[in-house]
Amino acid sequence: MAQTSTPDPNSGWFSEDELTAIRQRLPLMYVEAVPVRVDSYSVITEVGLLLRVSSEGSMNRTLVSGRVLFGETLRDALFRHLEKDLGPMAFPQLPVSPQPVQVAEYFPEPDAKYTDFRQHAVALVYVVPVTGTCEPRQDALEITWMSPEQAVSDSVGSELEGGRGQLLRAALASVGALP
DSSP states (O other): OOOOOOOOTTTTOOOHHHHHHHHTTSOEEEEEEEEEEEOTTOOEEEEEEEEEEOTTSOEEEEOEEEEOOTTOOHHHHHHHHHHHHHOTTSOBOOOSSOOOSEEEEEESSTTSSEEOTTOOEEEEEEEEEBOSOOOOOTTEEEEEEEOHHHHTSHHHHTTBOTTHHHHHHHHHHHTTOOO
C-alpha cells in the first residue's frame, strides 16, 4: 500500500534561483487589485495607488499585485495581497465571483502593451472596495487616495510602470467609474 505524505504547506514559494528559472520558461499567474472607496450607492469616489521604490531605486505608483501560489484560489490570493499591501484593517470587499474586470498579459519586451522585464505573466485584474483603514506594509511606502479622474491623468499615469496607467484606465472604465 502506497503511503501518502502531508503536502508541504509552503509549496508555492520558490527560492530566487528557482523563480528566475521558472520565469524564463513559463508564464506566471498574478492578481492585481485596484483598491477603491465607494459611496452608499457603490459609486467609486476614490482610487488608491501605492507608492513604492522600484528595484532600480526610482519612486513609482503601482497597484496591489502578486503571484497566485500553487493550490491557492484566486480569492485567497487576492485577499492575501490586499492584506499584505494595505494592512489587516483595510477590510476589502472581495467580489462574489472570481471574474476579473480586465486581463493583462505582460511580456518582457519593451514594445509590448504591458511590460514586465522579468517575465511573461498573466494578471487577472479586480476593482476592490475597501472600507477600513489602509496602512501600507511590505515594500509599499504609502497609499494615495485620489478621484478616478486624477488617478487616470497623464501625470499619474506616467508614474505607473509597465503600462499600468492604461490598465488602470481600462479597469475603472469597465466598472463605470469614468465618463
